[in-house]
Structure formats: C-alpha cells, structure tokens
Amino acid sequence: MTAPSEPTGAAPTEGSPGMIGKAKDWIDYRMPIFSFMDHELHEYPTPKNLNYWWNFGSLAGIILVIMIATGIVLAMNYTPHVDHAFNSVERIMRDVNYGWLIRYVHMNGASMFFLVVYIHIFRGLYYGSYKPPRELLWWLGIVILLLMMMTAFMGYVLPWGQMSFWGATVITNLFSAIPWVGDAIVTWLWGGFSVDNPTLQRFFSLHYLLPFVIVGVVVLHLWALHTHGSNNPLGIDRKSDKDSIPFHPYYTIKDLYGLGVLLIFYMAIVFFAPNVLGEPDNYIPANPLVTPAHIVPEWYLLPFYAILRSITFDIWFVEAKLLGVIAMFASIFILFLLPWLDFSKVRSARFRPIYKQLFWVFLVDCILLGMVGAHAPNDKVFPGIANFEYVQLGQITTAYYFAHFLILMPLLAKFEPTRPLPESISEPVLGNRAEAGE
Amino acid sequence: MRNIKALLAVSAIALAAGAVTVSSLSAATAPKPKAQDWSFQGLFGTFDRASLQRGFQVYKEVCSGCHGLKHVAYRNLAALGYTEAQVKAFAAEVEVTDGPNDNGEMFTRKARPSDRFKSPFPNEQAARAANNGAYPPDLSVITKARPKGTDYLYALLTTYKEEPPQGMKMPEGMFYNEAFAGQQIAMVPPLAADAVQYQDGTKATVPQMAKDVTTFLAWAAEPELEERKAMGRAVIIFLIVLTAFMYALKRKVWSDLH
Numbered sequence: 010m011t012a013p014s015e016p017t018g019a020a021p022t023e024g025s026p027g028m029i030g031k032a033k034d035w036i037d038y039r040m041p042i043f044s045f046m047d048h049e050l051h052e053y054p055t056p057k058n059l060n061y062w063w064n065f066g067s068l069a070g071i072i073l074v075i076m077i078a079t080g081i082v083l084a085m086n087y088t089p090h091v092d093h094a095f096n097s098v099e100r101i102m103r104d105v106n107y108g109w110l111i112r113y114v115h116m117n118g119a120s121m122f123f124l125v126v127y128i129h130i131f132r133g134l135y136y137g138s139y140k141p142p143r144e145l146l147w148w149l150g151i152v153i154l155l156l157m158m159m160t161a162f163m164g165y166v167l168p169w170g171q172m173s174f175w176g177a178t179v180i181t182n183l184f185s186a187i188p189w190v191g192d193a194i195v196t197w198l199w200g201g202f203s204v205d206n207p208t209l210q211r212f213f214s215l216h217y218l219l220p221f222v223i224v225g226v227v228v229l230h231l232w233a234l235h236t237h238g239s240n241n242p243l244g245i246d247r248k249s250d251k252d253s254i255p256f257h258p259y260y261t262i263k264d265l266y267g268l269g270v271l272l273i274f275y276m277a278i279v280f281f282a283p284n285v286l287g288e289p290d291n292y293i294p295a296n297p298l299v300t301p302a303h304i305v306p307e308w309y310l311l312p313f314y315a316i317l318r319s320i321t322f323d324i325w326f327v328e329a330k331l332l333g334v335i336a337m338f339a340s341i342f343i344l345f346l347l348p349w350l351d352f353s354k355v356r357s358a359r360f361r362p363i364y365k366q367l368f369w370v371f372l373v374d375c376i377l378l379g380m381v382g383a384h385a386p387n388d389k390v391f392p393g394i395a396n397f398e399y400v401q402l403g404q405i406t407t408a409y410y411f412a413h414f415l416i417l418m419p420l421l422a423k424f425e426p427t428r429p430l431p432e433s434i435s436e437p438v439l440g441n442r443a444e445a446g447e
Numbered sequence: 448m449r450n451i452k453a454l455l456a457v458s459a460i461a462l463a464a465g466a467v468t469v470s471s472l473s474a475a476t477a478p479k480p481k482a483q484d485w486s487f488q489g490l491f492g493t494f495d496r497a498s499l500q501r502g503f504q505v506y507k508e509v510c511s512g513c514h515g516l517k518h519v520a521y522r523n524l525a526a527l528g529y530t531e532a533q534v535k536a537f538a539a540e541v542e543v544t545d546g547p548n549d550n551g552e553m554f555t556r557k558a559r560p561s562d563r564f565k566s567p568f569p570n571e572q573a574a575r576a577a578n579n580g581a582y583p584p585d586l587s588v589i590t591k592a593r594p595k596g597t598d599y600l601y602a603l604l605t606t607y608k609e610e611p612p613q614g615m616k617m618p619e620g621m622f623y624n625e626a627f628a629g630q631q632i633a634m635v636p637p638l639a640a641d642a643v644q645y646q647d648g649t650k651a652t653v654p655q656m657a658k659d660v661t662t663f664l665a666w667a668a669e670p671e672l673e674e675r676k677a678m679g680r681a682v683i684i685f686l687i688v689l690t691a692f693m694y695a696l697k698r699k700v701w702s703d704l705h
Contacts, residue, residue, distance in 0.1 A: 057704065099518045099587065102671070109671040110678070258700050266697045269690030276686060280679025281490060284591060292592035292668075293584075302628075 049235055054253035055260055056241035058434050062136075063239065064267035065129040070227060071268060072122045077220050079115040087167065089213035091206045094169035095294045113283040119161050120286045121275045123309035126154060135368050137356030138240040144348040146233035149226055151344050156223045158310065163216040165307060169209060170291030175304045177204045177212070183317070186331040203297065244356030245430055252434035303385055311382030312375050316340050316410065318386060319403035336407065343414050350414055353422035360428040364421050371413045377406045477628040480595050480602035483658070487665060490680065493673050494666050496528040501645055502663025503527055505656050507537075508643045510586065513578060513634075515566030518587035519667050522560035526670060527663075534560050541565050579620045581633030590661070590668045597665050602626035604657035607636040 037043045086105050088097040101108035130150070133139055139147035162180060166173045181198050185191040200207030238247070247253055254260075278285065286308060290301050306314050320333035343350075358365040386400035486495035503524065506516070521538035525531065538558040543565050546553035558565065566585065568574035575582050590596030606625035611617050617631060624632040638653045645651050666672070 096518070103518060103523075109675065113675075254704065259704070262693065262697045262700045266690065266693040269686060269693045273683060273686045273690060276679065276682050280675055280682060283675075289592050289594050289596065292588045 049231075050261075051255060051257040053235065053256040054238065054247075054250075055256045056239055056247055056252060056434055057254045057259075058241050058243060059239060059260070059263075060242050061263075061267060062128070062132040063241075064264055065125050065132060066234075067264045068267060068271055069122065069125045069129055072118055072125060073220070073223060073227065076115060076118045076122060077224075079111050079118065080217070080220065082111050083115055084213075084217060087213075089167065089210050091169060091209055091295070094167060094209060098168045110279070113279045117275065117278050117283060117286060119164065120278075120307070120309065121271070122157065123161070125271070126157065127309070130154070131372060133240075134371075135358045136240055136242060137244050137351070137353075137358070139348050140351070140353075140356050141348065142237050143233070143240065146230060146237075147348065148345055149230040149233055151341065153223055153226050153230060155341060156219055156226065158313075160216060160219040160223065161307065161309070163212040163219070165291075166209065166212045167216060168291060169295045171293045171295055171299070171301050172288045172291040172304070174204060174295035174297065175301055176306055177208060179304055180306075181208070183334050183337075186328065186334045188331070240356060241434060242357060242359065243431060243434055244360070245434065248433045249435070305383060308379065308383075311380075312378035313337050313340060313382070315378040315382035315403045316407045319381070319400065319407040321386075321400060321404075336411075340407075340410060343411070347414065347418070351418040351422050353425065353427070355427045355430065360430055361421070361425055362428065363425050367413065367417055367421070371410075374406050374409050374413070377402065378410065381406060477594075477599065477626060480598040480626055482595075482598050483601050485597055485665070486662065487672055490676060492676060494662060497647060497649075498659045498662045499527045499666055500529070501647065501649060501656075502659035502661070502666075504645065505638075505643055505660040506586075506663055509637050509656075510660065511564075511567060513567055513574070513583035515568075515585040516564040516587050516667060517566050517585050518563065519670075520561060520563045521558060523670060526666070531560075538562060579633060583634070586664055586667065588668045590665045596668070597661050599626060600661045600664065601657050603632075604638055604660070605654055 033043055083101065086097065086101045086108065088094060098112070101112050133147065166177045181195055181204065184198060185195045187194060196202060199205065200211060288305065317333045317337040320329050320336050323329050324332060353361065355361055358368055381399050381403040384399040386398065388399045389395070390397050390399055390402050485492070486498065487493060521534055524534050524537060538560050541558040542555045543558045543562055544553055545556050548554055568577060571582055590600060593599045603624060603626040608623045608625065611623040617623060621631045621633060622636060623630055638656050640653060641651050642656065643651050649655060
C-alpha cells in the first residue's frame with residue numbers, strides 16, 4: 010500500500026480520480042481507514058494452499074452477525090418477565106410479521122454457530138494452529154467459545170419453557186458446589202432464593218450484552234491472526250511471496266462459496282425441520298413444581314454435561330459434585346495449556362503419523378461424550394449388556410479426554426517420529442503428499 | 448451431580464406434594480408412537496382443509512370443555528377456509544369478560560374475531576379442582592411440546608383400553624392408555640364413535656376424529672407451516688443456484704494460479 014497522500018494541491022498521480030476518490034483520499038489522509046481495509050481485507054497475504062477447512066472462521070463471523078441482527082429484532086418483541094416471556098415468544102411466532110422466520114433463524118443459528126466453531130477448533134487441533142506464534146490467537150478463540158457458551162445458555166432460558174427453567178436451575182446450582190461461599194453465590198446469581206423473575210431479567214440483559222463482547226474479542230482474534238497470518242495445511246511458515254496470494258479475490262470468493270453451502274444446510278433446517286435440534290419440553294411453559302424426566306442441554310453442550318456427570322465419586326474430602334464442576338471447567342481450560350502440552354515443532358498432523366490417528370480417536374471420544382450427555386446415566390449402552398451403563402461410558406470417555414491432552418500429547422511431542430517437512434508451500438517435496446497419505 | 452439431581456428431585460417432590468397428580472411429565476417415558484401419514488408432512492405438505500374444519504369441530508365440541516387454545520385467535524380460523532361471517536359467528540358463540548368500563552366495572556360481551564380462544568377454566572387451580580386434581584394442558588403448541596407430537600397425539604387418542612393388562616391395577620379415576628407415559632392417564636377417553644356429527648357427512652369413527660383433531664392442533668401449533676415450506680422451497684432453490692454460480696466463479700478466479 011502506498012503512503013497516504015495529502016490530496017489538495019498534491020500531484021494527482023497518487024490520488025484516486027473523481028469526486029468520490031477525492032473524498033476517499035481526504036478521509037484516508039486524516040484517518041487511514043481505507044488503507045487499513047485495503048491492507049487487511051484485500052491485499053492481506055494469505056497462504057495459497059488453504060483447504061476448505063479454513064472457511065469456518067469467516068463462516069463463524071457471518072453467523073455471529075446473523076445472530077446479532079435477528080436477536081435485535083427479537084428483543085423488540087420479547088418480554089423478559091416470567092408471566093409474559095413464553096406468551097411473547099408465541100406472539101412473535103404468530104403475530105409479528107415473519108416473526109416465525111426470525112425466531113427460527115436465531116434459534117437454529119445457535120446450533121449452526123457451534124457446529125461451525127467446533128469444526129474451526131478441530132481444524133486448529135489437526136493442523137496445529139495453536140503453536141507458536143499463534144498461542145494468543147488460540148487463547149482468544151477459547152475465550153470466544155466460553156462467551157458463546159454463556160450467551161447460548163442464557164438465550165435458551167429466555168423462552169421460559171420447562172427446559173429453560175430447569176436448565177437454568179441445574180447450571181446455576183453448579184456454583185453451590187464451591188466450598189463455603191457456594192450457596193451465597195447461587196443466591197447472588199439468582200437475585201433471590203430460586204430461579205425466578207430477577208434471574209430471567211438479568212439473563213436477558215446479559216444475553217444482549219455478551220454478543221457485543223464476543224464481537225470485541227473477535228476483533229482481537231483477527232488482530233492476532235493478521236499479525237502472523239493464517240496457518241496452512243502443511244503447517245510450515247511462508248518463505249517467499251510465491252507462497253502467498255492476496256485475500257481478495259481468492260479467499261473472498263472461496264468463503265462466499267462456502268457460505269452458500271452452509272446456508273443451504275442452515276436454511277433447510279430453518280424451513281423444513283425448525284425444531285429438530287430442540288427439546289419438545291421447551292414448548293411447555295416453565296413450571297417450578299414439575300421436574301422434566303430428563304433435563305438435558307442443547308446438543309452443543311452435551312459433551313461438557315457428560316463430563317460434569319461422570320464424576321460420581323468423592324476423592325478424599327472433595328465431594329463428587331465439586332469434582333464434576335471442576336472437571337467440566339477443566340475440560341475447556343485445558344485448551345489454554347495446549348500450546349505447551351503439545352510442544353512438538355511440527356504443526357500439521359500430515360507430518361505426524363501417530364497424532365494423525367489419535368486426532369480421530371479424540372474426535373470420536375468427543376462424539377461419544379455427546380451421546381453420554383444425551384442419555385440418562387443408568388441407560389444401557391448396548392441392550393444386551395446389562396452392566397455397561399452410560400455413566401461408565403462417560404467415565405471412560407472423560408478419562409480419555411483428559412489423557413489425550415495430559416498424557417498423549419506430551420508423549421507424542423517428545424517421541425513421535427515425524428515425516429520430513431517440505432521446503433516451502435509453493436515447492437513441496439516431490440511425492441510428499443502421496444507419502445503422507447493425502 | 449447426583450447431589451444436584453437428588454436436591455432437585457427432593458425439592459420438586461416437596462413442592463408438588465400439595466397437588467398430587469399424574470402429570471403428562473411423569474418420570475416414565477412414553478413408548479414411541481406409530482408413524483402416521485399426515486397431509487402436512489414433507490417438503491410439499493399442506494393442511495387438508497376439510498380435515499382441519501372437521502378437527503376444529505371435534506376440538507370445539509369435545510376437547511374445549513377442558514383444554515384451552517389460548518394462543519390462537521378466532522380470526523386465525525379464516526386459515527381453515529371459513530368466511531369472515533363464519534369466523535364472526537364462531538367468536539360470537541363465546542361470552543368473554545371485558546372491561547373495566549367507564550364505571551369501573553367488568554362486563555361480559557360476545558367474543559370478537561380479534562379475541563383469543565377463551566380457556567375453559569380461569570386458572571390452573573380451577574382446572575385441577577374440576578378435573579380430579581389433573582391439569583388439562585393448553586393445546587396451542589401441544590404437537591410441538593411432545594416428541595413426535597402429531598403421531599403421539601393420534602396414538603394417545605386411539606389407544607385407550609377398557610381393561611388394563613393383567614396384573615396392573617388402575618387407581619380410581621385413571622384410565623389405561625398405551626401411548627401415555629406410565630400408561631395411566633387421568634383424561635377420560637374423549638372420543639367415542641359418533642361423538643360429533645360431521646357437517647360434511649364423514650363417518651365419525653374414533654380414528655377419523657383423532658386424525659382430524661390432530662391435524663387441527665398441528666395447524667394451531669404451526670399456523671405458519673404452509674408459508675414456511677413454500678418460502679423454504681424458493682429459498683433453497685435460490686441458494687443452490689447462487690452457490691453453483693459462486694463455485695463457478697471460484698473456479699474462474701483461481702484458474703490463473705498454479
């Protein structure tokens with residue numbers, strides 16, 4: 010990018026032609042916003058070998074915008090009061106123009122957001138995107154995930170159905186496991202002595218606030234990303250200009266194509282099966298006197314719910330309940346340590362034959378945890394086998410989840426024989442891809 | 448976590464002790480209902496208007512004695528194919544309380560199309576008092592509030608048995624129903640052959656009435672269904688074409704690389 014030039018009186022060679030061009034130059038000289046946009050969105054050098062798994066970051070950003078846009082409209086028609094919340098949602102569905110569409114886009118948008126972000130995270134795990142110099146970028150991503158979980162949980166409470174109420178009760182009760190001050194904290198969170206109107210109102214307030222906090226952290230995430238640029242499927246640094254292409258038009262068009270594919274899937278759910286991902290119980294108005302048979306969170310929180318419920322035993326003087334809460338939070342916070350647990354110099358799983366296998370085992374483990382979270386602890390895993398219940402499967406998969414990070418990753422980093430890395434992105438070692446089984 | 452569940456269970460039991468009832472949310476899970484053919488299922492599904500009108504008749508003459516439909520307005524009945532005059536007449540059959548008037552008094556008047564369906568009981572306590580302690584739920588979103596809601600509702604209405612299986616003893620005021628969780632339901636079998644006389648001459652068998660009223664309640668729960676599916680078909684076709692163009696453009700833009 011050329012240095013900003015003072016438009017008045019300067020030689021016209023550097024400036025843009027025409028009235029609009031002059032106005033642009035005038036602004037840019039005083040605040041180089043157009044140079045900045047050109048630098049970060051247009052010429053921004055990007056590895057030329059990114060595959061479609063690299064689409065999911067921008068897709069997540071677009072869904073965040075969709076969620077905020079639909080959410081603002083919903084908030085205009087929603088009433089955060091225990092006597093009116095459920096009814097106001099039904100009014101949105103029936104009487105607000107296209108209210109059903111806006112609500113279904115928002116409701117299923119949460120699922121799409123998590124789906125896209127989970128793929129984004131697993132892509133990072135596969136290609137080692139958390140390794141130096143991208144640790145801070147990785148951390149900011151985990152902060153976004155935590156904020157998303159809080160936002161989604163509070164949003165799920167707002168329709169004030171049975172699952173809203175009982176989900177809020179179960180999750181807020183987790184804090185009562187904290188020794189000595191737990192009960193006081195829970196009362197403080199509720200704004201009373203049970204989940205009630207003050208709880209609903211503060212959840213609504215925070216549900217509106219947190220997405221904008223997410224936007225802020227996304228800006229930091231992008232800042233960190235643009236400092237060193239994207240990782241790539243080979244996991245090696247770019248060595249020359251030949252390894253890079255400008256973001257626009259190459260990745261803008263690729264991202265738009267990916268967006269089209271995602272929207273087909275997303276809109277098929279919105280229009281043809283809008284409630285398939287939800288719990289029917291949430292169309293029953295909240296009733297503090299009737300507990301649902303199974304209290305389950307939305308699918309995207311099930312693996313963490315499974316870890317929470319897997320600790321059924323006290324260790325020494327620490328109660329099982331507290332241990333479960335610790336395990337659940339640890340399952341996310343352990344991701345912060347990943348850049349040091351996996352200190353292997355090789356980023357991409359393409360050149361790490363054993364890690365490549367273990368990545369898929371870990372993915373299966375996470376899916377199994379999700380299944381455990383969806384079942385009652387005493388359900389049988391296989392109809393024929395009497396004493397193998399979901400609680401046991403949950404304990405095995407929870408143990409493996411932590412073992413993957415705490416034992417396998419450090420061991421692999423130290424002992425795994427890695428494949429030779431290619432010289433550069435544009436000139437990979439001949440036959441390397443075939444060798445790596447790609 | 449066990450402690451939390453125990454705590455929840457104990458508090459729920461303690462709170463519910465005052466109103467010992469068998470709720471539709473009892474702990475036992477309902478068996479999977481048999482799948483039926485519905486006019487409104489699939490990508491091109493629409494509500495069978497004749498069935499909707501018959502179902503409305505069943506709701507009006509049978510269900511509405513105990514079950515409300517408070518999120519639906521009388522004006523919405525126009526979607527069933529009724530004329531404005533017919534909708535006005537349906538509304539006018541009902542007396543609703545309005546007010547206060549200029550003298551500060553509540554008064555009753557005939558319902559207008561803009562009113563929502565009047566619930567049969569003023570509150571949950573009155574409903575329970577009149578129904579042996581059981582609470583007949585509002586039916587506005589009932590097909591969305593149960594797993595496989597329409598199939599479940601049809602099964603519920605058609606699988607009452609006069610005698611419970613051997614070894615099962617029914618408490619006073621409870622009925623055996625195969626579809627209901629726990630197989631004991633407080634709802635008196637609502638449908639008997641010829642419980643209504645259909646205006647279009649259709650024979651009012653129990654399966655026929657169950658099918659019609661389920662169709663009506665599916666409409667009540669999702670009145671936007673036809674508009675939603677029609678828009679969805681257009682949106683998906685548009686997106687497929689757009690995405691195909693995007694893919695072609697992507698190929699074109701990237702073709703000068705390598």
